[in-house]
Amino acid sequence: MKKVAIVGLGVMGRPMANNLIAKSYNVVAMDLSARALSQIPGAIAPSAEALEGAEAIITMLPEGKDVQSVYEKIVLPGAPAHSLLIDCSTIDIETTEDLAARAAERGLDMLDAPVSGGPEAAGQGTLSLMVGGSPEAYARAGTLLDDMGAKRSYFGPSGSGQAAKVCHNMIVGITALGVMEGFALADSLGLDLTQFFQLCSGAAAQSWALENRCPIPGVAPATPASNNYAPGFAASLMAKDLRLAKAAAKASGQSTPFGTQAADRFTEFSDAGGGHLDFSAIYTSLREQTERP
Numbered sequence: 001m002k003k004v005a006i007v008g009l010g011v012m013g014r015p016m017a018n019n020l021i022a023k024s025y026n027v028v029a030m031d032l033s034a035r036a037l038s039q040i041p042g043a044i045a046p047s048a049e050a051l052e053g054a055e056a057i058i059t060m061l062p063e064g065k066d067v068q069s070v071y072e073k074i075v076l077p078g079a080p081a082h083s084l085l086i087d088c089s090t091i092d093i094e095t096t097e098d099l100a101a102r103a104a105e106r107g108l109d110m111l112d113a114p115v116s117g118g119p120e121a122a123g124q125g126t127l128s129l130m131v132g133g134s135p136e137a138y139a140r141a142g143t144l145l146d147d148m149g150a151k152r153s154y155f156g157p158s159g160s161g162q163a164a165k166v167c168h169n170m171i172v173g174i175t176a177l178g179v180m181e182g183f184a185l186a187d188s189l190g191l192d193l194t195q196f197f198q199l200c201s202g203a204a205a206q207s208w209a210l211e212n213r214c215p216i217p218g219v220a221p222a223t224p225a226s227n228n229y230a231p232g233f234a235a236s237l238m239a240k241d242l243r244l245a246k247a248a249a250k251a252s253g254q255s256t257p258f259g260t261q262a263a264d265r266f267t268e269f270s271d272a273g274g275g276h277l278d279f280s281a282i283y284t285s286l287r288e289q290t291e292r293p
């Protein structure tokens with residue numbers, strides 16, 4: 001039974017840990033929050049000593065500063081020689097490259113492997129993983145990555161998994177705003193929104209955002225909108241990912257005007273108190289902004 005440590009047992013980390021436990025891994029589950037610890041039997045506060053014997057150390061944390069803190073306090077001091085470090089959080093490329101370089105100084109391989117797919121995919125081991133790091137580390141991680149995800153794509157050196165993830169989420173954020181704005185206009189023009197959803201579903205407007213985040217309660221089955229916009233994928237995380245894309249665009253010199261608009265709109269919505277809601281809840285603020293002739 002392979003010993004694997006997971007740090008970060010939130011919306012995603014908990015089902016990821018449960019999936020590996022169900023697949024007979026010996027999982028050391030760690031988190032700072034008492035609430036998160038109470039939800040997995042045997043879970044403990046983060047500790048460098050508890051990493052002893054771990055073959056892989058997975059982090060699933062909110063932001064770059066959290067991953068940096070966990071690496072400095074427990075992973076870099078405590079990771080056993082030959083263990084593999086896998087960061088599945090969505091964070092900035094610079095922090096990833098810096099931590100991979102510091103891990104290499106200790107003789108450790110680090111992969112960035114951010115994921116697409118929500119908590120259900122995490123629990124079923126059907127995530128999509130976007131991976132950066134050395135080809136050797138990617139080959140070593142093969143079985144574990146296959147136990148976590150249904151699809152994995154290797155993009156190249158350290159940071160390239162994060163690069164793929166921010167570009168991917170920029171497409172999702174822009175597309176989602178298109179869906180929301182289309183429904184706001186359809187509603188203001190008096191269309192039957194169920195009929196409009198069915199039309200879009202079978203026509204060129206079809207997308208993941210439309211099918212899974214239709215913003216009108218009761219129109220598409222099992223959406224956050226039909227559950228008081230409970231996440232799902234929180235608006236604050238969508239805003240964070242879009243800001244990461246904006247920063248990556250700035251660093252590379254590529255202009256991304258629609259991505260920038262999306263980052264600003266989701267950040268505004270999140271700062272105004274909607275951050276804990278699913279990102280599709282941004283529809284409510286768009287629909288309120290009605291211009292009178």
Ligand code: NAD
Nearest residue numbers: 008009010011012013031032033036061062089090118233
């Ligand atoms: P979350 O906020 O639900 O969980 C984060 C967990 O990390 C919390 O339990 C928190 O207590 C813990 N934590 C924070 N700092 C810590 C520290 N220093 N030591 C130990 N534990 C610490 O977040 P989430 O939704 O699980 O997302 C995690 C990452 O995955 C984010 O980067 C997010 O962008 C990405 N992601 C999320 C989704 C989704 O659907 N929620 C999908 C794909 C990717």
